[in-house]
Amino acid sequence: MTRVLNYIDAHLDQPLELAQLADVANFSRFHFHRIFHAWMGETLGDYLRRRRLEKAAFRLSCGPVESVLETALATGFGSGEAFARAFKTKFGCTPTEWRRDTPQRLAAQAPGRHSNPDQLLGNPDQAGQPLMRDDDVSNNTTGNLTMEVVITDLPAIRVAYFRHIGPYGPGITSFWRTVVAPWMQSRGLDAPLCIGIGYDDPSMTPADKCRYDACVALPEDFTDTGAADVTTLPGGRYARAAFTGQPAGIADAWTWMTRNWLPSSGLQCDDRPCLEIFRPETAVDPVTGAMRCDLCIPVRPL
Structure with missing residues (x-):
């Protein structure tokens, strides 16, 4: 399926x-x-x-x-x-x-509404803004949120993945813990690069239809995928920002990148997936519970 x-x-x-x-x-x-x-x-x-x-x-x-x-x-x-x-x-x-009405629609979206969003909507009023160069960094602050956004090129990467269909939020954490982590341990993948991909925008797609792929990067010679499916994620140019904070705050970070940063960047997103990139051993602080990952939006010139 x-x-x-x-x-x-x-x-x-x-x-x-x-x-x-x-x-x-x-x-x-x-x-x-x-x-x-x-x-x-x-x-x-x-x-x-x-x-x-x-x-x-x-x-x-x-x-x-x-x-x-x-x-x-x-x-x-x-x-x-x-x-x-x-x-x-x-x-x-x-x-x-x-x-x-895209700019007004994005502005009206409440912070915290999205978690693992689809490629959330470029701004048609961006014409005339300067393009960012490789490794340009933008320091931005909205309320208590401060993130650095770097334009970078990501390589294509071969991954095994499991698909979750249902609401974004706590169910995704449980999916990683109960489905993906045991598979990784059974295959001896102790500290791989992991990528989360949310394909749908809950403002358009019913929550019970939202698709999420939990992806694990594979070594070149890896073949024993068992129940997992295998694909190659496309590389290319991405706007990348490091997120550190409580898991509930990641939705606000995505909203800030798409609603605040993107319209002023001189770029627009394309139809490659947005990515959350992390490593299991550093993804969660065991003392504070803070989460650490990179948020990546695929971008191209206007």
């Missing part, structure tokens, strides 16, 4: 038929629709429509370069009219209004 969901996201601009996806999953074509509904809690058609519209909303929020029709075609809609009708039904506004 994870292969199917990944395949869908990589091919949202193309027709996706039940038989085709059943073959990706190696499931019976006759039973696949029933299995998908039982696993995901929604029909295949409803899932495809929701993911296409959520992806379109993200693309529209990234800036004015792409036309509404181009967004419609890039997310699998056959016409701009069909896309506009479906978009307004789901979000209550036209695609043009959604794009126009």
